[in-house]
Amino acid sequence: MEHYVPLIREFAARDELFHDAVARKLGLHPTDEKVLRLLGQQTVSAGDLADYMGLTGAAVTAMVDRLETLGYVTRERDGADRRRVKIRAVPAKLASINRIYRGLHAAMDAMLADYNEAEFKTVVDYLTRTTKVLAEQTRKLGDGN
Amino acid sequence: MEHYVPLIREFAARDELFHDAVARKLGLHPTDEKVLRLLGQQTVSAGDLADYMGLTGAAVTAMVDRLETLGYVTRERDGADRRRVKIRAVPAKLASINRIYRGLHAAMDAMLADYNEAEFKTVVDYLTRTTKVLAEQTRKLGDGN
DNA sequence: TTAATTAGTTAGATGATCTAACTAATTGGT
DNA sequence: ACCAATTAGTTAGATCATCTAACTAATTAA
Numbered sequence: 572m573e574h575y576v577p578l579i580r581e582f583a584a585r586d587e588l589f590h591d592a593v594a595r596k597l598g599l600h601p602t603d604e605k606v607l608r609l610l611g612q613q614t615v616s617a618g619d620l621a622d623y624m625g626l627t628g629a630a631v632t633a634m635v636d637r638l639e640t641l642g643y644v645t646r647e648r649d650g651a652d653r654r655r656v657k658i659r660a661v662p663a664k665l666a667s668i669n670r671i672y673r674g675l676h677a678a679m680d681a682m683l684a685d686y687n688e689a690e691f692k693t694v695v696d697y698l699t700r701t702t703k704v705l706a707e708q709t710r711k712l713g714d715g716n
Numbered sequence: 717m718e719h720y721v722p723l724i725r726e727f728a729a730r731d732e733l734f735h736d737a738v739a740r741k742l743g744l745h746p747t748d749e750k751v752l753r754l755l756g757q758q759t760v761s762a763g764d765l766a767d768y769m770g771l772t773g774a775a776v777t778a779m780v781d782r783l784e785t786l787g788y789v790t791r792e793r794d795g796a797d798r799r800r801v802k803i804r805a806v807p808a809k810l811a812s813i814n815r816i817y818r819g820l821h822a823a824m825d826a827m828l829a830d831y832n833e834a835e836f837k838t839v840v841d842y843l844t845r846t847t848k849v850l851a852e853q854t855r856k857l858g859d860g861n
Numbered sequence: 862t863t864a865a866t867t868a869g870t871t872a873g874a875t876g877a878t879c880t881a882a883c884t885a886a887t888t889g890g891t
Numbered sequence: 892a893c894c895a896a897t898t899a900g901t902t903a904g905a906t907c908a909t910c911t912a913a914c915t916a917a918t919t920a921a
Contacts, residue, residue: 575828575840576821580753582843583731584768585850586724591770592857600908608725618868623729625736630909632870637908654868654917675853676721682845683720690838693831695720697839698727700827705730708820712737745877763899775878777901782877799886799899 593671602626603638607668610644610660617656738816747771748783752813755789755805762801 594604602624609615609623621631635658638644643664649655683691739749747769754760754768766776780803783789788809794800828836 577756578840578843578847579731582847582850583728583735584750584754585847585854586728587732588770589850589854589857592854596857602908605729609729611722616868617870625733626908627910628869629871629911633908649868652868652918656869671857674856675849678849678853679846682849686838686842693835693838694842695723697831697842698723701824702723702727702730704820704823704827705727705734708823709730709734709737711819712734712741712816747877761899762901771877772879773900774880774902778877797887797899801900 589675593668596671597668599641600634600637603634603643604668606634606638606658607643607660607665610658611665612660614647614657614659616649617658620658734820738813741816742813744786745779745782748779748788749813751779751783751803752788752805752810755803756810757805759792759802759804761794762803765803 590604590608591601594601597604599607606620606624609620615623617628617631617635620626620635621628624631626634635644635646635656639646643661645659645661647657647659649657683694686694735749735753736746739746742749744752751765751769754765760768762773762776762780765771765780766773769776771779780789780791780801784791788806790804790806792802792804794802828839831839
């Protein structure tokens, strides 16, 4: 039980290094690649991006400018609330990114195949609940400012 | 099985946001907090830090300078290989960081208590193997330049 | 209909990281 | 043993992602 903490630290660090490597291969900043990962098909508002990334609004504007210039995303005004800007990924560009992820997905699928249904359920449950705990604890840290 | 990928993405993003919040509370750069997390008791060489963090040697020098000035770490020359510099965390400073982590650790312990031994073993196995897969895939991405 | 709030952008400043060049220590081939 | 090549870390200068503060425009509430 004590060797659990370094385990999750290593896990998170490796995940980050992997995504950094993907970003480098694409010639993108790690932040930009992270956003593109979030933008699957759905559109996301600039403000939601700021929350998700932990960035200021100005930083998001700069980031979307970069991605727009490179042709990765487009801006659309929200019809209902015209203050809002919705960011949409360009499908053709997303495809080129997904190609890079194929190796990881294949390896992960192969690994996950070793688990039976109950075990897989446990893993999903663990990830879901840990995510929730992290969100709560992050909020609590922010409170005391 | 299809909703697994967004799950791990959310997990990693939340983990990062949590650590960003910790760093902000300490008045440190996220990178610096990440290094301090790695430096438990053990000493780590500057080069190993560069690998672990995905930074250049110059960036590590600057980072260690920052942490040294603030009293978080000390530099020691390696006796065996005097080119090497070993970085050591200052225990008293580490304690103040651990205090911030208490809330998370308590919440995680409470959550993990819901799993029986077999389930916990599955979670540890999953984290261990996924970490290994990520390391392999990162290396493969780096190969093609 | 006017005041207050919210979403996003612009402008300018800061600073973490980068590249390239350098010092110093170690290793290996001859 | 010795010189060349490699490795570890640092220094100097440049770049650029992000920050703060001030601004525009749209929405909501009094």
